[in-house]
Amino acid sequence: AQSVTQLGSHVSVSEGALVLLRCNYSSSVPPYLFWYVQYPNQGLQLLLKYTSAATLVKGINGFEAEFKKSETSFHLTNPSAHMSDAAEYFCAVRGSGGSNYKLTFGKGTLLTVNP
Amino acid sequence: ETGVTQTPRHLVMGMTNKKSLKCEQHLGHNAMYWYKQSAKKPLELMFVYNFKEQTENNSVPSRFSPECPNSSHLFLHLHTLQPEDSALYLCASSQEVAGGKTDTQYFGPGTRLTVL
Numbered sequence: 001a002q003s004v005t006q007l008g009s010h011v012s013v014s015e016g017a018l019v020l021l022r023c024n025y026s027s028s029v030p031p032y033l034f035w036y037v038q039y040p041n042q043g044l045q046l047l048l049k050y051t052s053a054a055t056l057v058k059g060i061n062g063f064e065a066e067f068k069k070s071e072t073s074f075h076l077t078n079p080s081a082h083m084s085d086a087a088e089y090f091c092a093v094r095g096s097g098g099s100n101y102k103l104t105f106g107k108g109t110l111l112t113v114n115p
Numbered sequence: 116e117t118g119v120t121q122t123p124r125h126l127v128m129g130m131t132n133k134k135s136l137k138c139e140q141h142l143g144h145n146a147m148y149w150y151k152q153s154a155k156k157p158l159e160l161m162f163v164y165n166f167k168e169q170t171e172n173n174s175v176p177s178r179f180s181p182e183c184p185n186s187s188h189l190f191l192h193l194h195t196l197q198p199e200d201s202a203l204y205l206c207a208s209s210q211e212v213a214g215g216k217t218d219t220q221y222f223g224p225g226t227r228l229t230v231l
Contacts, residue, residue: 004157034219043119043205043222044158090158102171103220105158 002027002093006106014114019078021109023065023091026072033074034092034103035065044090050074061085086113117141119223121206127229128196136191136226138206146211147189148220149181152203164189165211196230203227 007022025031032051036044048059055067061084065076074091091106119140128134140147149161163171164183178200180192189206207220 036222041224041227043121043224044207046219046221049219102160102163103158107155107157 002031002095002104004091004093004104004106006091006109008109009107010110010112012112012114013081015083016080019076019081019085019111021076021089021091021111023074023076023106024072025074025091025093027093027095029095031093031095033065033067034094035059035063035074035076036090036092038088038090038108040087047076047089081111081113083113083115086111119206119208119221121223121226123226124224125227127231128193129231130196130198132196133192133194135193136204136228138189138191138223140187140206140208140221142208142210142221144208144210144221145186146209147183147186148207148209149189149191150205150207152205152225158205162191193228198230201228201230
């Protein structure tokens with residue numbers, strides 16, 4: 001069984017400020033972890049993924065996330081928010097087994113960037 | 116056309132109508148998925164097709180009927196829907212290797228469905 005908890009359904013930051021979006025997971029097998037972003041009226045776009053290689057994963061648009069097994073966390077950060085980063089962000093987990101393809105998503109965090 | 120495409124982007128239908136959503140992937144993947152995204156709820160996996168065979172039906176009501184004629188196309192046939200079925204329906208695809216590693220799911224832009 002697997003689950004994802006995203007703390008905070010809405011995060012608001014100023015332009016240029018640090019962005020921190022929290023994600024905690026539970027999984028009975030070593031996980032693969034993903035962050036997706038959804039801009040208004042669009043589908044989900046992959047930001048970055050962790051698949052048991054480096055624990056610090058770099059994605060697009062300056063985002064990165066660090067896998068911390070001891071904390072069962074995969075928080076997403078960006079050192080400097082841009083107005084264009086305003087969107088909804090989803091954390092997702094899946095098992096790393098060959099037949100375990102099912103993605104379990106969190107409820108999402110809406111990021112607002114203020115000028 | 117690249118990636119995963121979905122048509123139509125918007126659909127309004129009455130409860131007695133029959134309509135179909137179409138998804139096409141141009142990535143050479145062999146697995147396709149339908150998800151439902153409702154406001155304030157996590158994405159819900161509805162159906163999975165792997166190598167053109169349905170491998171998962173996540174307790175979806177029979178008024179939703181999937182069809183996967185080949186590995187590039189996926190349809191969702193709709194009939195006698197309810198207002199609570201109004202949502203964004205997302206299609207995704209991925210490359211799955213039987214017994215081996217599985218890959219990232221790539222999503223289409225979605226169809227915004229409104230049931231009156």
